[in-house]
Amino acid sequence: MSEPSPLPLPALHASHSGNWLRATNGSTKAVSKGDAIMAAADTPVLLLNAPLVANRLGYPDLSGLDLLELFAFVHPARFCVPTPRGLASALGLDEPEGDEAVPAFLQKAAGALAEACEDPEWFERAGAWSSLQSLEKLRWPWAQVIKPHIARPEKAERWLFSALPEWEEAGERGPPRQVDLPSADVLAKLDELTGEAAERREGQRDYSSDVAKIFAPRQRSELPHVALAQAGTGIGKTLGYLAPSSLWATQSGGTVWVSTFTKNLQRQLRTESRRAWPMKRPDGTPPVVVRKGRENYLCLLNLEDALQGGFAGRPAILAQLVARWASFSRDGDMIGGDLPGWLGTLFRKRGIAALTDQRGECVYAGCPHYRKCFIERAARDSAQADLVIANHALVMVNAARGRDHAQRPTRVIFDEGHHVFEAADSTFAATISGQEAIELRRWIMGPERKNRGRRRGLSARLADVASYDEEGGEAIEQACENASALPSEGWLQRLHENEPSGPAEALLSAVRTVTYARDETGQEAGYGIETEASGLPGDVIEAANTAAEALASIRTPLMRLGARLEAVMADPPDWLDGQGRARIEGARFSLAWRADLLAAWESLLVRLGGPADPEFVDWLAVDRSDAREFDVAIHRRWLDPMKPFAKAVLEPAHGVMLTSATLTDRVGAEAGDPWESAIARSGAGHIESQPLLTAAQSPFDYAKRAEVLIVTDVKKGDLPGLAGAYARLIEASEGGVLGLFTAIRRMRAVHGRIADRLAREGLPLYAQHVDPIDTGTLVDIFRDDPRSSLLGTDALRDGVDVPGRSLRCVVLEAVPWPRPDILHKARRAANGGSSHDDRIIRARLAQAFGRLIRNKDDAGHFVVLSSAFPSRLLSAFPEGTMVRRVTLDEALERVSGGLIGEDKPKVDQNTGILDDNIPDSFA
Numbered sequence: 001m002s003e004p005s006p007l008p009l010p011a012l013h014a015s016h017s018g019n020w021l022r023a024t025n026g027s028t029k030a031v032s033k034g035d036a037i038m039a040a041a042d043t044p045v046l047l048l049n050a051p052l053v054a055n056r057l058g059y060p061d062l063s064g065l066d067l068l069e070l071f072a073f074v075h076p077a078r079f080c081v082p083t084p085r086g087l088a089s090a091l092g093l094d095e096p097e098g099d100e101a102v103p104a105f106l107q108k109a110a111g112a113l114a115e116a117c118e119d120p121e122w123f124e125r126a127g128a129w130s131s132l133q134s135l136e137k138l139r140w141p142w143a144q145v146i147k148p149h150i151a152r153p154e155k156a157e158r159w160l161f162s163a164l165p166e167w168e169e170a171g172e173r174g175p176p177r178q179v180d181l182p183s184a185d186v187l188a189k190l191d192e193l194t195g196e197a198a199e200r201r202e203g204q205r206d207y208s209s210d211v212a213k214i215f216a217p218r219q220r221s222e223l224p225h226v227a228l229a230q231a232g233t234g235i236g237k238t239l240g241y242l243a244p245s246s247l248w249a250t251q252s253g254g255t256v257w258v259s260t261f262t263k264n265l266q267r268q269l270r271t272e273s274r275r276a277w278p279m280k281r282p283d284g285t286p287p288v289v290v291r292k293g294r295e296n297y298l299c300l301l302n303l304e305d306a307l308q309g310g311f312a313g314r315p316a317i318l319a320q321l322v323a324r325w326a327s328f329s330r331d332g333d334m335i336g337g338d339l340p341g342w343l344g345t346l347f348r349k350r351g352i353a354a355l356t357d358q359r360g361e362c363v364y365a366g367c368p369h370y371r372k373c374f375i376e377r378a379a380r381d382s383a384q385a386d387l388v389i390a391n392h393a394l395v396m397v398n399a400a401r402g403r404d405h406a407q408r409p410t411r412v413i414f415d416e417g418h419h420v421f422e423a424a425d426s427t428f429a430a431t432i433s434g435q436e437a438i439e440l441r442r443w444i445m446g447p448e449r450k451n452r453g454r455r456r457g458l459s460a461r462l463a464d465v466a467s468y469d470e471e472g473g474e475a476i477e478q479a480c481e482n483a484s485a486l487p488s489e490g491w492l493q494r495l496h497e498n499e500p501s502g503p504a505e506a507l508l509s510a511v512r513t514v515t516y517a518r519d520e521t522g523q524e525a526g527y528g529i530e531t532e533a534s535g536l537p538g539d540v541i542e543a544a545n546t547a548a549e550a551l552a553s554i555r556t557p558l559m560r561l562g563a564r565l566e567a568v569m570a571d572p573p574d575w576l577d578g579q580g581r582a583r584i585e586g587a588r589f590s591l592a593w594r595a596d597l598l599a600a601w602e603s604l605l606v607r608l609g610g611p612a613d614p615e616f617v618d619w620l621a622v623d624r625s626d627a628r629e630f631d632v633a634i635h636r637r638w639l640d641p642m643k644p645f646a647k648a649v650l651e652p653a654h655g656v657m658l659t660s661a662t663l664t665d666r667v668g669a670e671a672g673d674p675w676e677s678a679i680a681r682s683g684a685g686h687i688e689s690q691p692l693l694t695a696a697q698s699p700f701d702y703a704k705r706a707e708v709l710i711v712t713d714v715k716k717g718d719l720p721g722l723a724g725a726y727a728r729l730i731e732a733s734e735g736g737v738l739g740l741f742t743a744i745r746r747m748r749a750v751h752g753r754i755a756d757r758l759a760r761e762g763l764p765l766y767a768q769h770v771d772p773i774d775t776g777t778l779v780d781i782f783r784d785d786p787r788s789s790l791l792g793t794d795a796l797r798d799g800v801d802v803p804g805r806s807l808r809c810v811v812l813e814a815v816p817w818p819r820p821d822i823l824h825k826a827r828r829a830a831n832g833g834s835s836h837d838d839r840i841i842r843a844r845l846a847q848a849f850g851r852l853i854r855n856k857d858d859a860g861h862f863v864v865l866s867s868a869f870p871s872r873l874l875s876a877f878p879e880g881t882m883v884r885r886v887t888l889d890e891a892l893e894r895v896s897g898g899l900i901g902e903d904k905p906k907v908d909q910n911t912g913i914l915d916d917n918i919p920d921s922f923a
């Protein structure tokens with residue numbers, strides 16, 4: 001490929017180590033922040049990731065010619081890591097050597113993108129010219145620059161909404177055939193999937209045979225086969241379960257659901273499933289479908305609204321770029337699909353969320369794009385699929401209140417099974433909050449202000465029913481009238497001024513007052529506060545009872561309306577066509593869901609004054625973040641959320657498996673049964689099932705590949721000491737460090753102290769909640785650059801899969817104790833006190849350690865900066881892993897020297913005692 005001609009425009013690059021400006025005439029110089037800001041204000045400059053550059057310069061209003069926007073226009077739906085190195089790789093250019101070379105690279109990359117538009121083979125040409133016309137009207141800074149490079153098409157281009165394909169209605173699939181899977185067939189399938197050249201892994205074969213047992217015909221109704229499978233990292237778990245799954249799906253004609261907790265695993269599964277299934281069946285339908293919650297997908301009606309004036313200014317440019325993407329997207333998935341994760345953050349506001357169906361306002365067949373709708377397509381495809389890749393929350397919601405009974409999952413493999421408990425915890429929770437209640441009000445009554453695009457209330461959405469069916473019309477009117485009891489815009493402000501309006505705001509006000517009155521944490525404003533929902537003062541109980549009555553007065557007409565819609569469906573009028581019926585079906589489903597929600601809120605409120613129900617934990621909370629209150633709520637959680645899980649998911653199912661590398665508790669030898677908590681947290685105990693327990697050990701040689709270093713001389717609370725330790729460890733390891741924190745504030749402080757110093761040494765440091773980049777993209781950046789390091793909190797402890805050199809050291813700031821909030825304290829008391837805490841910490845340590853060794857060639861250190869690391873927790877690490885208590889200097893020596901495992905002294909895993917006499921074979 002010939003070198004592209006650089007675009008003759010000034011270019012700016014800012015990193016933690018400095019700022020560089022390249023003039024049009026070709027000279028690059030280091031500049032101060034002030035000069036960089038002035039230059040960008042004077043004339044549009046080329047830059048990469050404007051919000052990040054703005055963040056580095058401390059000037060939020062910075063704008064310019066962002067190459068990421070141009071990339072999203074030229075190559076929508078194509079992956080690109082949003083760094084100079086990532087862009088170079090996506091465009092097939094040489095990576096710039098050092099920060100100083102970046103501005104010249106930006107000119108060259110802009111030239112390459114402009115030339116791509118002139119290439120006759122440009123894959124994403126369709127629609128580009130028309131889209132550019134709209135972008136020009138919106139004054140997109142790139143429009144004038146790129147215009148000369150995009151030729152006007154000879155024929156008029158089809159508008160996105162007519163160009164997208166329609167989905168086909170398919171007949172019902174019918175129930176699956178009952179089949180047995182002989183072990184020999186399963187193993188033959190596994191051999192086929194792993195390939196002849198693959199090394200035979202006994203652990204994987206045993207695992208696969210065990211998984212097959214969940215597909216056997218069920219013996220009794222409401223008693224599924226349940227398997228719990230501990231699958232050590234590296235056993236080949238995915239193909240291990242895909243082999244029996246594909247065999248069963250083929251032989252039975254049924255659908256297997258594989259559920260994950262992270263989007264990352266969904267992506268991997270999509271790729272791995274290609275070994276078992278083709279992209280398309282002979283009839284063109286996909287045998288494998290990724291299915292997410294509807295709030296993940298682009299809503300075409302929202303997009304149309306945004307394109308036609310619903311969005312103005314920068315968000316309107318975003319809408320145009322999303323429309324470009326929609327033409328090339330695989331499935332319209334905006335969150336974790338093929339829309340670049342960084343695109344939304346370039347536009348700062350909640351533009352992406354506003355283009356999805358966040359609020360359940362879909363009008364189904366009443367929508368002009370219904371037959372092209374990505375969400376409807378995914379739902380239809382999954383009903384016909386052999387394999388549906390979903391997430392825990394969606395599987396639970398579908399099982400509990402799915403629209404279509406025939407589509408409920410009956411054979412489910414929960415991968416990342418250690419997260420099923422927390423997913424059930426939130427799925428089966430009830431929360432009345434200001435934010436939730438105002439959403440419900442808007443769903444019923446429509447937006448309060450007129451300029452809210454197409455969003456409309458019940459009466460507008462069901463206008464035809466209202467005029468046809470008098471009783472239905474009255475019910476709508478009544479529901480709208482009574483919904484005015486719910487909070488309206490400005491409710492939080494009114495609470496602050498002690499002037500609540502209506503029964504729901506009065507309740508929230510009383511909740512807020514009592515929560516503050518009882519607060520003993522002494523925390524400055526900025527963190528959420530909470531209080532038990534017990535012994536509440538009379539005014540709170542009174543407000544709760546009044547609010548419950550108000551909620552009931554909304555629920556009753558909603559239910560009446562549901563019944564009227566059912567009656568209309570039973571005896572349909574002539575004008576009701578297929579599309580109208582589908583819309584009314586959709587409305588019935590949405591109404592039932594809202595009526596259930598209201599009933600759950602009412603029951604929560606009327607119990608506030610009564611005796612505590614031992615099945616539940618109830619509390620009041622004021623949510624705050626960065627010194628700002630954003631919600632007031634009453635929460636209810638099941639003490640054991642696996643109880644409703646067992647009822648909603650397990651009982652109706654025929655076969656369910658939970659699998660993970662950290663399913664069992666790595667209790668020390670004397671401490672008890674490692675399966676005990678896994679069984680309790682699977683829900684199997686609530687259906688009298690004897691789950692099949694199976695474990696396959698990791699084949700990795702942890703003694704040779706990993707080492708745990710417990711650093712004993714970084715004092716708790718010494719922030720400069722903590723920051724210094726992080727910086728020195730990152731330097732010793734030359735990047736490749738994943739730093740995990742239990743508090744965002746500490747993480748920000750550490751990042752602020754060390755990022756510049758490290759950048760000057762060519763060691764970029766990124767951080768969640770600091771860099772204006774979504775977490776998935778941060779992990780992509782970290783994976784892509786072996787000299788970079790990443791700091792983060794909980795989400796990174798478990799959701800990062802970075803094999804190879806990019807991740808060679810994990811550093812934990814402290815022992816990850818659970819936060820002693822009300823919910824935790826209740827579960828702690830019910831589950832054995834401190835042993836409950838220990839189990840949680842061991843699981844967190846095991847998950848964090850699991851980031852380190854992802855394949856057999858990985859090696860590295862796991863560092864905990866806490867002298868107070870209890871020895872009883874050491875069993876969290878895989879058997880054979882060397883554990884040392886060392887000073888920071890010793891740790892630095894081992895990390896920089898790559899020393900792993902070969903020296904004494906060692907620590908006994910069960911006693912935690914340093915012992916020079918432990919034979920080498922132990923390690």
Ligand code: SF4
Nearest residue numbers: 299300301362367373
């Ligand atoms: S059918 Fe619903 S989700 Fe789909 S495009 Fe129309 S309104 Fe949006």
